[in-house]
Amino acid sequence: MAILPMLRLFLVGHKDDEEDVLSLLQDLGVLEIEKVNLDNDFSLEWLPSKISDISRELNRIRSNILFLKDFVEVKSSVIDLFVPQKLPLSNKEREDLIKNFNNNGGYGTVESWQSSLEEIKSSINTLSQDKEILTPFENLNFSIRSIRELKYVDVFLGQIRKGDLEKFTEEIKGYLADISVVRETSQYVFFIVVAHKDVVGEVRGVFSKYNVTIFNLEKFSGTPKEELASIERRIDILVKRREEILEEIKKKGNELLNALYVQYDNYQNDLIRYEHLGRIIHTKNMFFITGWIREKDAKEIKEMLEKRFKDLYVETSKPEPEDEPPVALENNSFTSPFEVVTGIYGYPNSKEFDPTPLLAPFFAVFFALCLTDAFYGIILSILSLYLYRNLVIERHRKKLLQLLFICGLFTIGAGAITGGWFGNVSEAFKFLSFFEPIRRKLILFDPLKDPIIFLGLSLALGFIQIIFGLFIKMLLNLKRRQYKEAIFDQLFWILFLLSIVFTGGTFTVEGLKFMSKIATYFTLIMAIALVATQGRHQRSIFLKITSGLGSLYSVISYLSDVLSYSRLLALGLATGVIATVVNELVKTFSGIPILGTIIGVVIFIGGHLFNMIINTFGAFVHTSRLQFVEFFGKFFEGGGREFNPLRKIRTYTIEKEVME
Amino acid sequence: MIGTALAILGSALAVFGGGIGSSIGVGIAGQACAGLLSEQPEKFGNLLLLAALPGTQGIYGFLAGFLVISKLGLLGGNPVTPDMFQGLQILFACLPVAISGLVSGIHQGKVSAAGVGMVAKRVEEAGRALILAVLVETYAILGLLATILLLNGIKI
Numbered sequence: 001m002a003i004l005p006m007l008r009l010f011l012v013g014h015k016d017d018e019e020d021v022l023s024l025l026q027d028l029g030v031l032e033i034e035k036v037n038l039d040n041d042f043s044l045e046w047l048p049s050k051i052s053d054i055s056r057e058l059n060r061i062r063s064n065i066l067f068l069k070d071f072v073e074v075k076s077s078v079i080d081l082f083v084p085q086k087l088p089l090s091n092k093e094r095e096d097l098i099k100n101f102n103n104n105g106g107y108g109t110v111e112s113w114q115s116s117l118e119e120i121k122s123s124i125n126t127l128s129q130d131k132e133i134l135t136p137f138e139n140l141n142f143s144i145r146s147i148r149e150l151k152y153v154d155v156f157l158g159q160i161r162k163g164d165l166e167k168f169t170e171e172i173k174g175y176l177a178d179i180s181v182v183r184e185t186s187q188y189v190f191f192i193v194v195a196h197k198d199v200v201g202e203v204r205g206v207f208s209k210y211n212v213t214i215f216n217l218e219k220f221s222g223t224p225k226e227e228l229a230s231i232e233r234r235i236d237i238l239v240k241r242r243e244e245i246l247e248e249i250k251k252k253g254n255e256l257l258n259a260l261y262v263q264y265d266n267y268q269n270d271l272i273r274y275e276h277l278g279r280i281i282h283t284k285n286m287f288f289i290t291g292w293i294r295e296k297d298a299k300e301i302k303e304m305l306e307k308r309f310k311d312l313y314v315e316t317s318k319p320e321p322e323d324e325p326p327v328a329l330e331n332n333s334f335t336s337p338f339e340v341v342t343g344i345y346g347y348p349n350s351k352e353f354d355p356t357p358l359l360a361p362f363f364a365v366f367f368a369l370c371l372t373d374a375f376y377g378i379i380l381s382i383l384s385l386y387l388y389r390n391l392v393i394e395r396h397r398k399k400l401l402q403l404l405f406i407c408g409l410f411t412i413g414a415g416a417i418t419g420g421w422f423g424n425v426s427e428a429f430k431f432l433s434f435f436e437p438i439r440r441k442l443i444l445f446d447p448l449k450d451p452i453i454f455l456g457l458s459l460a461l462g463f464i465q466i467i468f469g470l471f472i473k474m475l476l477n478l479k480r481r482q483y484k485e486a487i488f489d490q491l492f493w494i495l496f497l498l499s500i501v502f503t504g505g506t507f508t509v510e511g512l513k514f515m516s517k518i519a520t521y522f523t524l525i526m527a528i529a530l531v532a533t534q535g536r537h538q539r540s541i542f543l544k545i546t547s548g549l550g551s552l553y554s555v556i557s558y559l560s561d562v563l564s565y566s567r568l569l570a571l572g573l574a575t576g577v578i579a580t581v582v583n584e585l586v587k588t589f590s591g592i593p594i595l596g597t598i599i600g601v602v603i604f605i606g607g608h609l610f611n612m613i614i615n616t617f618g619a620f621v622h623t624s625r626l627q628f629v630e631f632f633g634k635f636f637e638g639g640g641r642e643f644n645p646l647r648k649i650r651t652y653t654i655e656k657e658v659m660e
Numbered sequence: 661m662i663g664t665a666l667a668i669l670g671s672a673l674a675v676f677g678g679g680i681g682s683s684i685g686v687g688i689a690g691q692a693c694a695g696l697l698s699e700q701p702e703k704f705g706n707l708l709l710l711a712a713l714p715g716t717q718g719i720y721g722f723l724a725g726f727l728v729i730s731k732l733g734l735l736g737g738n739p740v741t742p743d744m745f746q747g748l749q750i751l752f753a754c755l756p757v758a759i760s761g762l763v764s765g766i767h768q769g770k771v772s773a774a775g776v777g778m779v780a781k782r783v784e785e786a787g788r789a790l791i792l793a794v795l796v797e798t799y800a801i802l803g804l805l806a807t808i809l810l811l812n813g814i815k816i
Contacts, residue, residue: 082705344787451812455805564798570720570805577723584735617709618716621794622801628791 002335002354006325006643007298011289011305013312018280018287021309022273022646029647030301032326033291035279047277054271061264064110065257065652071246072253085392086654087261093656094262101259110256113245120242127231127238133157133215134231136183136190137224145221154200156193158207158214165189168210175199175206261652269648276646292325292643325350328643335360337402345628347640355636358472359627362465365414366626367407369458370571370619372447373579374415375422376612381408392654404616418454418572419443422608423579428587447573448580454569462565462630463501466558469634470494476635488533496526497558527552561630567622575615582607664732664739666747670754671728674807677758678721678800681765685714688769692776699780706779706786710772713793717765720804724757727811742816753810760803768796 009031013021025031079085089097105112137157147155160168162184172179177195184190195203207214220227281288293301293316302314319325327347329339331354338360348354371377384404391398415421419439426435447454474490477483499522506516534551535544585607586600632638693707728750733739742750775789 082708084702344791451808455809563802566805567798567801570801570808573808574719574723574804577726578719581726614712614716614719617712621713621790622797624787625791625794625798629795 002329002331002357003348003350003352004328004330004643005295006292006319006328006350007295007316008319008323008325009289009291009293009298009301010315010317011312013287013309015282015285015287017309017312018277019273021289021305021312022276024305024308026269026273026646026648028301028304029645030297031289031291031293032643032645033276033279033289036281036288036290044277044282047274051271051274054267054274058264058267058271060107061260061267064107064114065260065264067114068110068249068253068257068260071249072257073250074254074257079387079391083391083393086394086650087258087652088392088656089258089262089653090656094266094653097255097259097262098266101256101263104252104256109252110260113249116245117242120238120245124235124238127235130219131228131231131235134220134224134228137192138228139182140192140224143221143223144217144227147217153194153196156195156203156207156214157190157217158193158212159188159190160210160212162187162189164210165191168206168212171206171209172203175202177203265648265650265653268651272646272649293645294328294643319350323350324641326643327640329354329356331356334406337399337406338363340399340403341624341627343642344624345632345636346638347642349637349640352637352640353476355632358468359631362461362631363623363627364407364410365461366565366568366623367619368410368414369461369568370622371407371411371575371615372414372418372572373420373422373575373612374412375425376420376575376608376616377408377411377413377415379408379612380411380616381405384408394654407619414572416442417444418447418576420576420579423576423581423583425579425583428580428583447569447576451569451573454572455566458565458568459562461568462562462626463497465565465626465631466561466634467494467497469631470497473635484536488536492526492530492533493554493558496523496530497555499523499526500555561633564630565626567626571615571618571622574618575611578611578615579608582611661741662744663742663747666744667728667732667742667750670747670751671725673751673758674721674728674754674761675725676721678717678719678724678761678765681762681800682715682718682721683765685717685765685767685769685772686711688766689714689772689776692773696776696780703779703783706783707776709790710775710779710786710793713772713790713797714765714768716797717761717768717800720757720800721761724754724804724807724811727808728754731811731814731816740816746814746816749814750811753807753814756803756806756810757800758803761800764796764800764803768793768800771796 011021025033136159165181169179172193172195175195176199177193179191179193182190182192193203206212222230298316302316305312305314327350329342329347330336331339335357338356341359341363342348342354342356368377371380381404384401388398388401388405391401419442421435421439426432426439445453470490470493474486474494477486477490499519503516503519503523506512506519530551531545531548533548535546535548538544538547582604586604589596589600589603592599689711693711696707697704729735731740731750732742771793772789775786775793778785778789
């Protein structure tokens, strides 16, 4: 259906053209190149070193980007936390940015900023440490130089824990030495010890016994006051220098950062291209590419390549039966957003069809039933429309937003028929009571009062989807000319399941009672037919019958499949009840004048936002699960590989033309 | 009055059963996420969903608890007093969501944490990691459903 047919493409040319051909192919983004292994391949010897060069360059740019990002003010929002946005640039702007970047000194500028800032930081660190050492001694009025010049004594400046001071003093005084305390803090005492040169060894022993810190004063010469002043001066100079650099970064950084982004993306694409070179077969003078191309692109691309390159031979052919071409999906504008859901499960294999259009209506309806609140639907639609318009990312990554938009519209309907408008907002608040009649008019059933109706609806929808899944499998088998499977494994089951439900109906609904006998007989006949056919793979008669009987047990698995859809009720109720709780909470605050209104508004917005987010998320994952486990299980094989052509992949920037 | 007390016990069980399951589950998943975030902070968006997923059991429990509260008319209006057997009925009706929430929350947390490992290596697998974790949640939902239907059937 919507799997695009693929063609195999062969391309032979002269080595001189090779890089140009690859560049062109990368710009077009239409060909997935297949890796071919040959024994005697004239591989490109320079390629590995080229690739590692590029990787190194990429690392360098990345570290520059990380550095600049911290200093350049970039407008960023909460959204960036979830979806980092890209920079839209045209080709012209890219070239200009690179040119300016190189004129401005390129990496050199950024890296010199980085190293200067680091140097300044470490210098300031050392100076602050010096300052800390000297500050306790700032009132000493002799120069440190003069201490070193003393003939008979050595002077030590140090610090000791308060508790040890008394014993320490005693021991020091036991030698030809003296101690004087300069300053005390809550934990430490700063002191000066003067010791005669003859007893320096013993005094040092005392120092290490009490684990005393002795400050190294080698780099100082003046009085502590003078030294402190000079340290301050130097710190001031460094700080000023840092501010200058930061100012410069602020001025030029933004443009440099953008240029780095462009550079990064360019190199990244070079890397991709060179890595593809490794997949290509080379002879001494020729190269040979084989790969996959969408049939609809093939003709145009062939002509374009042959026109651009004179010595190029291009040929396309249909895939061989043993080939497994990659899978590209194409759907109309309503169903294509649902490719997101298919993509989560995995692509169909190339011999299947695309299940996306089949699951799309179910997905939208189930999602809506899980959310069941009209206002949430409206908000969800508006929000996803807004993001779709304003997010600067590649278009194919916006499919989720389109999906949420569609599901939001369906949710409005589901909310209306179940009476969910911010829960029971018009019932809860008197000033909104004008809306109550409209709400009541639209309600088909109230899930809180009649959960059984909702449950019935959920199970019925589930039953329909499961029968539909079996029906698809039947068509698939018919198409593959496996008529036995189609009739015995699917048609019989469909009829059996339908007749069970119908028979149940005839016993409960008064008007259908007259048919109950016929229905019962039909069900029995179908059961017998299943018993007769389901064991057909077994050899002996006995095994045929027992495995036929055993297969009836599958009714249980169909039953559990259908019951799984009851989650629609549970999730739908959850939204409604939590919304009601929020409204009740707001009401309890309404008695307080003014402040109550403020608290109420905050709770109302926060509560409903929370409820909407949680339940949208729940609706999405649970609806997906129903598709994957209950629906896909009936017919879908999967295992396809997504079409992944050689193309430009950009991390930080995006084509401006694509955005508009 | 014993009936009211029993019903409140049921409501409380539902809330804290789901709450415990969810807090343990989110705790397990959250730790795994924090570990990955220290290396790859750009994956925050993908991870947040995985970490939040085991949180739903707590919400289901709260939901059941609230249904009991509103059934008893404790939030303003006219409180009704169930007799002892009605109270017991309500208490038992709360057990499915309380117990299934408690157990499935913890296990969902483990599956989510394993999913974080998947996201660490291949971020494009985030959707599948989510679906695996959702498989566990089915049973909490069925528990909630049973509780809702049972509560709906109890007449006071």
